[in-house]
Ligand code: CA
């Protein structure tokens with residue numbers, strides 16, 4: 046059995062995912078983690094006395110091997126690694142909602158401290174694409190930004206929603222790394238520098254990503270799912286009722302291939318085969334896992350898998366030591382529950398990958414006997430069916446009950462149902478059998494459509510028939526595979542034949558073909574030219590929409606009109622003889638989806654598009670005005686706060702002077718003034734906080750608008766639009782910004 050080779054207990058409660066190991070002096074690995082009190086602790090078991098003089102770091106008074114770094118606000122991400130290869134040692138990077146700090150722990154000095162308007166929810170350190178220097182890449186409010194060791198931002202782009210996870214991985218196997226971005230809109234996007242090369246839609250927020258090897262990577266969702274992708278194909282996934290707190294790739298059984306190690310919210314750690322998801326090792330901590338990492342923590346030349354948990358077995362803090370009374374000021378922190386760290390060495394060759402000892406065999410025996418039970422049950426069912434067929438021929442009153450005819454076929458059809466008074470419009474799946482058999486139940490597995498991914502339709506015994514209609518309402522415009530299990534038999538059957546089949550729900554199934562109404566045609570549009578025959582566009586329409594069977598679209602020029610089943614919005618797609626296509630819709634996201642769908646169907650690499658979304662652009666103009674206002678309020682408040690702190694200093698000095706002069710009246714007055722000033726400062730702080738929240742919300746809307754303008758284009762024009770939009774915003778050139786969003790370029 047694999048046992049931990051070391052265990053540490055540290056007196057700090059740490060924030061999940063904010064743990065890293067770095068060699069801050071180039072040699073000794075040290076664990077660094079963000080505490081929930083706005084500090085970062087650095088555990089350095091190898092050097093006993095280090096003297097820190099600057100203000101950021103101080104020695105922990107209770108533990109000689111722990112230093113604390115003051116951040117003074119909630120840490121939102123943390124990592125360590127090589128940022129400047131010339132230094133020969135690692136930098137510590139700490140992100141908050143407003144700043145990114147790159148810290149030289151060895152010299153106790155800042156490498157840089159940058160304001161980051163879009164916040165830093167996630168961070169990854171490494172090289173990206175052709176950019177030669179390592180970058181600290183942060184993901185925030187719809188934005189991605191990468192800094193070199195001097196704090197220059199060499200990389201910037203926007204993405205669809207708030208970023209929750211980042212990883213670097215050679216996704217396309219060209220030897221250079223791509224950036225994987227997991228965000229709040231359930232998408233994993235792959236950036237080749239600033240170009241999106243792949244998008245995978247998941248079913249929940251992507252909370253963690255980790256590179257494994259080659260183009261393979263692990264992911265975790267906020268609903269307890271973990272799994273492995275190879276490029277755009279998902280290998281496997283499992284779903285737990287616990288949350289995956291941290292994932293990491295590590296070869297624990299020494300077979301040369303990394304396993305996916307997951308640390309869970311219930312304290313479980315498991316290692317799963319990258320190919321199958323099968324558990325090859327597990328261990329339990331008494332509280333949630335905060336981080337899974339690797340490092341040679343014992344400095345013996347062997348890399349260990351290192352798991353950190355927030356331990357529940359607390360004794361520290363209960364007993365008030367003399368020491369903790371002396372350090373009363375920081376005592377609260379030490380009453381937190383201590384953190385537990387365990388390190389595991391990979392299994393040896395003699396263990397032959399059998400890390401769990403006998404439990405593997407026991408599991409296998411349990412699994413096989415379960416299989417045996419199922420097979421016996423199946424055999425008995427066949428025997429009973431055959432008996433029923435013989436003893437009760439079809440003439441009996443309650444009809445046949447045995448095996449269904451061998452030529453029974455199952456038909457499925459997808460269509461659009463416009464709904465009626467009591468039922469909203471929806472897409473509809475109709476399943477029917479080819480004879481007098483009935484459908485007893487249908488089990489549907491599909492991602493992102495039903496609560497909990499599966500849906501059972503089970504008509505009452507009085508409503509059984511040979512066909513069944515199931516409403517389907519996908520919340521997003523993505524193609525979804527519907528995996529169906531249909532139970533077919535007779536009214537009085539006790540056993541049913543199960544038909545298994547898969548149907549794909551097309552991407553735009555929530556749009557019904559309707560007759561055009563010129564009065565309702567949307568003013569917003571995108572316009573572009575593609576070198577494709579109209580028939581091919583018709584094939585694209587057929588594959589991506591649920592068109593009625595009798596639809597007969599003539600050759601170009603033609604136009605089709607759809608109505609959204611979600612909000613009644615109109616969508617027009619018109620094609621001219623020249624190959625010019627105009628799409629009218631007020632939904633800029635839908636326009637982007639249609640362009641991206643056509644681009645992948647027709648394999649278009651670059652597409653320039655002319656666009657206008659008057660209502661949306663007007664909203665954006667208002668947002669930009671607000672951003673300006675919030676910025677100036679921010680500056681005004683900061684100046685006021687600086688003035689007030691000067692005033693406080695002088696009041697305090699004058700009050701103390703008065704006390705020394707035993708002028709109690711003046712002293713009292715000064716302290717009263719101080720008290721009032723303090724109240725003002727507190728109010729000012731509240732205003733600053735609200736102002737900042739509003740500013741963040743508006744900045745997010747601006748980033749989203751840039752991303753949407755980009756999604757209306759394909760390839761190079763897309764990247765040009767995103768870069769030009771950012772330049773326009775930096776130089777505060779609003780008219781140029783809208784020109785770029787409309788025609789795709791700043792120059793006329
Ligand atoms: Ca690559």
Ligand code: CA
Nearest residue numbers: 296298300302
């Ligand atoms: Ca392995």
